Amino acid sequence: MFNPTRQIAAIPLFSGLSREQYEALSRIGVRRSSAKNERIFSEGDEGTGFYVVLAGRVKISKISAEGKEQILHFFGPGECFGEVSVFTGQGFPADAVTAAQTTLLFFPRTSFVSLIRNDPALALNMLAQLSRRLRHFAGLIEDLSLKEVPGRLAKYLLYLSGRDGDAGAVELDISKGQLASLLGTIPETLSRILAKMNRQGLIRSRGAQIQLLDRASLEEIALEGKKLP
Amino acid sequence: MFNPTRQIAAIPLFSGLSREQYEALSRIGVRRSSAKNERIFSEGDEGTGFYVVLAGRVKISKISAEGKEQILHFFGPGECFGEVSVFTGQGFPADAVTAAQTTLLFFPRTSFVSLIRNDPALALNMLAQLSRRLRHFAGLIEDLSLKEVPGRLAKYLLYLSGRDGDAGAVELDISKGQLASLLGTIPETLSRILAKMNRQGLIRSRGAQIQLLDRASLEEIALEGKKLP
DNA sequence: AAAGCGCTTTGACATAAGTCAAAGAAATGT
DNA sequence: ACATTTCTTTGACTTATGTCAAAGCGCTTT
Numbered sequence: 394m395f396n397p398t399r400q401i402a403a404i405p406l407f408s409g410l411s412r413e414q415y416e417a418l419s420r421i422g423v424r425r426s427s428a429k430n431e432r433i434f435s436e437g438d439e440g441t442g443f444y445v446v447l448a449g450r451v452k453i454s455k456i457s458a459e460g461k462e463q464i465l466h467f468f469g470p471g472e473c474f475g476e477v478s479v480f481t482g483q484g485f486p487a488d489a490v491t492a493a494q495t496t497l498l499f500f501p502r503t504s505f506v507s508l509i510r511n512d513p514a515l516a517l518n519m520l521a522q523l524s525r526r527l528r529h530f531a532g533l534i535e536d537l538s539l540k541e542v543p544g545r546l547a548k549y550l551l552y553l554s555g556r557d558g559d560a561g562a563v564e565l566d567i568s569k570g571q572l573a574s575l576l577g578t579i580p581e582t583l584s585r586i587l588a589k590m591n592r593q594g595l596i597r598s599r600g601a602q603i604q605l606l607d608r609a610s611l612e613e614i615a616l617e618g619k620k621l622p
Numbered sequence: 623m624f625n626p627t628r629q630i631a632a633i634p635l636f637s638g639l640s641r642e643q644y645e646a647l648s649r650i651g652v653r654r655s656s657a658k659n660e661r662i663f664s665e666g667d668e669g670t671g672f673y674v675v676l677a678g679r680v681k682i683s684k685i686s687a688e689g690k691e692q693i694l695h696f697f698g699p700g701e702c703f704g705e706v707s708v709f710t711g712q713g714f715p716a717d718a719v720t721a722a723q724t725t726l727l728f729f730p731r732t733s734f735v736s737l738i739r740n741d742p743a744l745a746l747n748m749l750a751q752l753s754r755r756l757r758h759f760a761g762l763i764e765d766l767s768l769k770e771v772p773g774r775l776a777k778y779l780l781y782l783s784g785r786d787g788d789a790g791a792v793e794l795d796i797s798k799g800q801l802a803s804l805l806g807t808i809p810e811t812l813s814r815i816l817a818k819m820n821r822q823g824l825i826r827s828r829g830a831q832i833q834l835l836d837r838a839s840l841e842e843i844a845l846e847g848k849k850l851p
Numbered sequence: 852a853a854a855g856c857g858c859t860t861t862g863a864c865a866t867a868a869g870t871c872a873a874a875g876a877a878a879t880g881t
Numbered sequence: 882a883c884a885t886t887t888c889t890t891t892g893a894c895t896t897a898t899g900t901c902a903a904a905g906c907g908c909t910t911t
Contacts, residue, residue, distance in 0.1 A: 516745030
């Protein structure tokens, strides 16, 4: 059987707390499992609490006035989302949908706030977490506003290859359409840029498998804004 | 003479605290005055603390690889900046430069953290503040990625007219070049769009004075992504 | 006034990226 | 295995926005 306290200790948001604190948290956390493509909440819904991903993946996105979807982020195991609404008391600012079979832990707003009200250490952890998130957004803004699509794609590929550890090959874990939206563009444009990068010998892609052949050039495109010819 | 405690009580970040808490804060806060266009910190500088604007205005911006400036935000009286580095312990993620004669209050990292470590209420205030900022960024991302420049400009004009309260006339408080950067574009494009909005009868602009003539159409452009012909 | 400087506007042009449409490929259900 | 749907790729075209260059305007300084 699973051990709630141990699972909570593995969540970065709650790292470094005492045994009693973990137990208090596991008492107020509510477990919830969802199949793929189930909706967790919608933009505008009242924020009654926040979620931690135990297993699986959750997609956070917004729908524009013209009906296009802009994916803001994917959250995986150990990451939390929806905390902002806990403290602002407003509705959720975006949609959340599972991108795979997913297990979540839900922390209701009222019980969590009363917990934090007595516990500076817990609050400090959350502050650091929110700060990191804020930094991430600042980077995202920079990406969207200062770089063109090939740069964003190059950066994403390098990010994936760094995380996967191995030297050259990368496996996309989302569809190309979703990747396009995550990069702030559309599938056609992404497809053309991938084809071009293949032609230039920067990558070698077959389906979701992508080998990075010329990391140096990719870095020039991602970091220095160099254009791909 | 000025009253430090009263000034601190007027800062939203610290609203609702006790007299003792205000006094503790005013003991660790360091006052600093700067003329216009003075640099507070640069991207990458070590974050030794954070700032609160008492008077004046501070511009937060990043320089892209190609050397273009993207303005992220302006902070005015009562607002704070640099807090993220206090909790992440990393360097500042952007540049900060005064946009006018400005008075700041500086809170050194170490003393502030030890203060917060003993005070859940103070931590909760900060959490709410960071959450609000996070929400703001989510909106900014949406703007940059989902809307074209006329939409962003229309939104900004409506925002200004809403804040200024009065019905129709708006006075730009930054140069058009700066406004262009804030909207993620360049002065030429901004100029053309203003000219077009004048031609369409949406606004009437002379220099930094802009009258909003057709608020309904501006809202369509800002919120529904309608194009201006 | 004149001169000089920065900001703004305008024009001609280049290009990245979106739209529309259709064909291919891959995944899914029956 | 087939049919159906969804995802991906490709092509022709449009458009918004950036680049480069020059002229205009408003400001301060002499």
